[in-house]
Structure formats: C-alpha cells, structure tokens
Amino acid sequence: MSSFNISSNSLKENCNLSRAITIVENKLDGYSELLSNIYHLRKNIQKIGITGPPGAGKSTITNSLCKDLLKEDQRIAIISVDPTSPFNGGAILGDRIRMKDIHDLDNVYIRSLGSRGSAGGLSETIDEIIILLEAAGFDRLIIETVGVGQVELDVINFCDTIVLCLTPESGDDIQMMKSGLLECADIISINKSDRPGSKKINIFLNQLFDISQKLRKPPVLNLVALKNKGIDELALEIKNHYLFLKSTNAEIKRDIERYKKLAFNSIKNNLSNEFLNEKRMSFINKEAKKENIKRISPFKIFKKLPK
Ligand SMILES: Nc1nc2c(ncn2[C@@H]2O[C@H](COP(=O)(O)OP(=O)(O)OP(=O)(O)O)[C@@H](O)[C@H]2O)c(=O)[nH]1
Ligand SMILES: [Mg+2]
Known part of the structure; x- marks a missing residue:
C-alpha cells in the first residue's frame, strides 16, 4: 500500500489500517504524507x-x-x-x-x-x-x-x-x-x-x-x-x-485545541529535523565525546552551532 493513495475506503480494510498504524507508530518513510492525505x-x-x-x-x-x-x-x-x-x-x-x-x-x-x-x-x-x-x-x-x-x-x-x-x-x-x-x-x-x-x-x-x-x-x-x-x-x-x-x-473546543497541538508538534518536529542537519549533528556528537570540562555547555551550544 503506497502511503500516497490511501482512501477512506482502503482504511476500512483492517489489514491496510494495521499497516498504516505501523507506519505512523514507527514514523516510517512517508508517515507525515500519509497523515496529511487522510486528515x-x-x-x-x-x-x-x-x-x-x-x-x-x-x-x-x-x-x-x-x-x-x-x-x-x-x-x-x-x-x-x-x-x-x-x-x-x-x-x-x-x-x-x-x-x-x-x-x-x-x-x-x-x-x-x-x-x-x-x-x-x-x-x-x-x-x-x-x-x-x-x-x-x-x-x-x-x-x-x-x-x-x-x-x-x-x-x-x-x-x-x-x-x-x-x-x-x-x-x-x-x-x-x-x-x-x-x-x-x-x-x-x-x-x-x-x-x-x-x-x-x-x-x-x-x-x-x-x-x-x-x-x-x-x-x-x-x-x-x-x-x-x-x-x-x-x-x-x-x-x-x-x-x-x-x-x-x-467537543468543538477540544477539537480546536487538538488541532493546535498537532500543528505545534508538526512544526516543532519539522523545524528540529531541518535545523539539526548533518553538520550540526556531527558538531554536537564531537562535543559529547569530549571530557566534561572541555565540552561547550549543552545550555549554550545552540548559539555555537555552525551556520
Ligand atoms: N468477580 C468479578 N470478577 C471480574 C469481574 N469483571 C472482571 N473480573 C475478573 O477480573 C480479572 C481482571 O479482569 P480484566 O478485564 O483483565 O481487568 P483489566 O482491568 O483489563 O486488567 P489489566 O488490563 O491487566 O489492568 C479477570 O480475571 C476477570 O475475569 C466482575 O464483575 N466480577
Ligand atoms: Mg486489560
């Protein structure tokens, strides 16, 4: 099942639904497209x-x-x-x-x-x-x-x-x-x-x-x-x-709050995925491997990350 052509009908089949849940649960490739398509x-x-x-x-x-x-x-x-x-x-x-x-x-x-x-x-x-x-x-x-x-x-x-x-x-x-x-x-x-x-x-x-x-x-x-x-x-x-x-x-108020929470989570996840690129991740990994006294404080590292 491609995650891009899921319809409400295909989700009515339990085996497709189970696969879709597994994709979302494990954040496998295409998981956000899947959610976005069926939202x-x-x-x-x-x-x-x-x-x-x-x-x-x-x-x-x-x-x-x-x-x-x-x-x-x-x-x-x-x-x-x-x-x-x-x-x-x-x-x-x-x-x-x-x-x-x-x-x-x-x-x-x-x-x-x-x-x-x-x-x-x-x-x-x-x-x-x-x-x-x-x-x-x-x-x-x-x-x-x-x-x-x-x-x-x-x-x-x-x-x-x-x-x-x-x-x-x-x-x-x-x-x-x-x-x-x-x-x-x-x-x-x-x-x-x-x-x-x-x-x-x-x-x-x-x-x-x-x-x-x-x-x-x-x-x-x-x-x-x-x-x-x-x-x-x-x-x-x-x-x-x-x-x-x-x-x-x-019920409506709860739905509004839920939408906002989903949107905030998605924005946060996307931002951190984009922000924490390979260069920055390797910078953090290098710091982590240093002696404690020589590490940049984790509370300051945000400002020291490479551009
Ligand atoms: N005497 C009595 N026993 C019950 C009743 N309802 C359930 N039980 C028994 O209580 C035990 C636990 O029942 P479950 O339905 O598994 O309880 P649960 O809250 O889902 O348990 P967990 O998911 O493990 O937290 C089982 O042995 C049931 O048969 C009841 O109305 N009276
Ligand atoms: Mg139970």
Whole structure:
C-alpha cells in the first residue's frame, strides 16, 4: 500500500489500517504524507477512555460495552494502551481472552500499543493513530489504558468521555488518585460489585463528588462486567455524556485545541529535523565525546552551532 493513495475506503480494510498504524507508530518513510492525505477524511467521533488500576476489569468492561454499543454503532475501534508493555501489534493474548465476544468480529478493530515503536512519545503517537481511526470511518473509539500513571493521564486527555473503573477494594487507590484521575473521570464504574463493599464505596464517591467543583457530577455505577450487569446503564451514561459535551460546545473546543497541538508538534518536529542537519549533528556528537570540562555547555551550544 503506497502511503500516497490511501482512501477512506482502503482504511476500512483492517489489514491496510494495521499497516498504516505501523507506519505512523514507527514514523516510517512517508508517515507525515500519509497523515496529511487522510486528515480531511476524518470525522469527529466519541472517544471513550476506560482507565483504572490493574485488574479492575477494564478489558472485561470493554468487551461487554462494545457489544452493547454495536446495537447502534456499525463499527468500533479499540486501542489497548500499556506503556509498560514491550509488545505492540494485535491484541495481546490476555485481552484476546477478556475480549472474547468481540475479538473475531469484522466490525471491531482491536490494536494494542506498548512502549515499542511510538517514536515521538506514546501520547503524540496515539493522537496520530486516532486520526487514522477517525478517517477509517469508525463510529466510536474505546481506549483502554492500564495503570494510573502520567502516561495514562496524558492518553486519556485525548478522550471525550473518561470512565474510571474501580472495584469495591479500591479504597486505597482512591486516596492515591485524588489529585489525578478522579478529577478527570466523567463516569465511575465500580466493577466486581458481586463482592462485598460495593455499596459503601458508591456512597463514599457520591459524597466526594457532592462537595467537588466539577461542572457535571459523575454518575457512579455498580457493575458486574463478567455477568453483563450494569453495562446498558454504562452505555447510556456514555452516550448522555457525549450529548452533554455537544450541548456545551466542549467537543468543538477540544477539537480546536487538538488541532493546535498537532500543528505545534508538526512544526516543532519539522523545524528540529531541518535545523539539526548533518553538520550540526556531527558538531554536537564531537562535543559529547569530549571530557566534561572541555565540552561547550549543552545550555549554550545552540548559539555555537555552525551556520
Ligand atoms: N468477580 C468479578 N470478577 C471480574 C469481574 N469483571 C472482571 N473480573 C475478573 O477480573 C480479572 C481482571 O479482569 P480484566 O478485564 O483483565 O481487568 P483489566 O482491568 O483489563 O486488567 P489489566 O488490563 O491487566 O489492568 C479477570 O480475571 C476477570 O475475569 C466482575 O464483575 N466480577
Ligand atoms: Mg486489560
């Protein structure tokens, strides 16, 4: 597939889409032309982030949620992001099991992303991959992120609707998350509510949000994803949240910010590629090999570079 003749239709074939993602992920030759060619094919779709502590049931929820959303949607894409995993490619074995109902469906595309590849940093890469998925004509995108670190926070910032997945045992995690994930969660799902303590944590979270400054109080749902319990409520809340975003123009504002970020990143990358030509790179390499005391300070080298 030449990167120069990609159409929205060719991206609808999963094998072409996978190749396009690999090109973008590894910044292979022609990657920016590819993105540039398909940029106008994209349509804004709801991006749902499913995040939360390891093992809380995110993949199980994604599996059931996707099935539920497919009652209305034609096609759904799922990205599973694990910054700590060295694996990239299709869905990793565990997810294949957890997403068993949707894994083999033609209208569901699943891709896992780890730390390998992603030449420009995971979050920049994901933003570009989202553009490919938006151009490929999916109706909705689900992004599962493992863990609760900074990279996950960066990634879910691309999402319109963030579902924080907790369990009845998440009391300690909640203390840790106070400053981060809880603030950006739009919907809370307390999964594994077949276990004791699920009502207690629901009441606690509701009280916490009663006194918080959030514009829209996040609904707190009890789920048993393994048995599909609560999934239809979750799907409904996800759709309602998107309607809310549209009604407040938040979706448009987010799109404007995203465009600016993509433009700034592209300008920065192009500038540094052009600026750091062979002559200047070899100058920097030569300095780096000198004894510390003899090196030009890295904070000054900008002004000393050859013309
Ligand atoms: N009891 C109970 N177990 C569940 C439920 N949902 C998921 N599990 C189990 O919890 C375990 C972890 O589920 P996953 O869906 O893989 O969780 P995850 O958050 O995606 O895990 P990571 O991606 O590794 O962070 C699996 O063994 C599931 O079968 C539930 O509603 N009740
Ligand atoms: Mg998972």
